[in-house]
Amino acid sequence: MDAIVARQHQPVLSESSVPTCGAGQALVRVRLAGDVPAWVSGAAAGAPDGAVLGRDVVGVVSEVAGDAPSGVRERLRKARVVCSPMVACGTCDMCKAGVSQHCREGGMLGSAGVPGSMAETIAVPWRNLALVPEGLADEAAILAGPLSRAVHAARMIRMEGKVFVTVLGDNLASLLAVQAIAKLNATVRLLGWQPEAFGRAEKWGVQHRHASEVGRRRDQTVVVDCVGSEASMDLALGMLRPRGTFILAADPQRGASVDLTPVVRGELEVIGASFGAVADALPMLASGDVETTGLVEVRTRPSEAPRLLSRPELLYVAVEF
Numbered sequence: 001m002d003a004i005v006a007r008q009h010q011p012v013l014s015e016s017s018v019p020t021c022g023a024g025q026a027l028v029r030v031r032l033a034g035d036v037p038a039w040v041s042g043a044a045a046g047a048p049d050g051a052v053l054g055r056d057v058v059g060v061v062s063e064v065a066g067d068a069p070s071g072v073r074e075r076l077r078k079a080r081v082v083c084s085p086m087v088a089c090g091t092c093d094m095c096k097a098g099v100s101q102h103c104r105e106g107g108m109l110g111s112a113g114v115p116g117s118m119a120e121t122i123a124v125p126w127r128n129l130a131l132v133p134e135g136l137a138d139e140a141a142i143l144a145g146p147l148s149r150a151v152h153a154a155r156m157i158r159m160e161g162k163v164f165v166t167v168l169g170d171n172l173a174s175l176l177a178v179q180a181i182a183k184l185n186a187t188v189r190l191l192g193w194q195p196e197a198f199g200r201a202e203k204w205g206v207q208h209r210h211a212s213e214v215g216r217r218r219d220q221t222v223v224v225d226c227v228g229s230e231a232s233m234d235l236a237l238g239m240l241r242p243r244g245t246f247i248l249a250a251d252p253q254r255g256a257s258v259d260l261t262p263v264v265r266g267e268l269e270v271i272g273a274s275f276g277a278v279a280d281a282l283p284m285l286a287s288g289d290v291e292t293t294g295l296v297e298v299r300t301r302p303s304e305a306p307r308l309l310s311r312p313e314l315l316y317v318a319v320e321f
């Protein structure tokens with residue numbers, strides 16, 4: 001079958017063997033697989049040859065392992081689904097405590113030895129699957145994974161009194177986070193460095209400005225950093241008011257270092273936001289509360305995917321299988 005895999009640390013189209021349905025797994029016939037090109041490049045750079053890339057998927061269940069309860073098997077039979085990207089073991093202390101996103105043995109689709117979503121058929125834990133509401137297009141549903149992270153970060157904001165929130169970034173994560181937070185009745189603005197990217201927020205009625213235009217006034221209650229660069233983290237800490245909250249909703253860039261003096265002087269709270277569950281994001285997509293038009297910047301065939309996935313300036317690339 002066709003798959004987008006790493007070869008010599010680059011994404012390529014390759015023939016790959018069809019996976020079998022192991023214990024705890026379901027097989028999904030992929031309709032659309034997608035990811036952020038900048039992320040795929042990083043994953044491919046660290047992956048062994050042949051590793052399937054990609055985190056997000058919309059597909060149709062073709063088989064469910066016999067160990068799943070009969071009700072689950074019936075519900076998932078031939079269902080159109082999306083899949084949470086964080087894969088958990090189900091048996092460690094974190095999983096048993098109900099916080100499987102912090103699984104000690106866990107990994108993420110498309111990185112660190114876990115096969116990704118960009119193949120004709122994939123084997124994933126059936127517990128990670130959520131049914132796509134009828135009427136929700138594949139091209140919107142594919143964003144349930146990235147949106148789950150935005151929703152997860154938004155839920156970390158305490159809404160006491162008047163809350164001023166800044167979201168930092170020009171990427172897909174920031175464009176989803178600013179919309180999720182706007183639903184919380186917070187005063188939210190988006191700051192970025194690339195006007196053509198953050199300017200998309202204009203049609204959603206979200207305030208947006210160039211990062212260089214704002215001073216470090218120490219007046220923001222919460223800053224959500226969706227970039228994780230030295231520049232973004234430094235700016236975030238400089239904008240927060242004393243006792244403010246810094247939410248880091250991106251993996252910090254390799255080697256990035258930041259001066260933590262403002263954290264101590266301002267007694268700032270620092271919170272990391274990883275991924276949530278796709279099931280939490282689907283209602284927002286189905287209701288239209290989050291605008292996704294144009295966020296899947298490119299929809300393409302597998303043959304074109306490696307070239308497009310190598311362009312880090314693209315917001316998001318979806319591949320039809």
Ligand SMILES: [Zn+2]
Binds near residue numbers: 091094104106
């Ligand atoms: Zn676990």
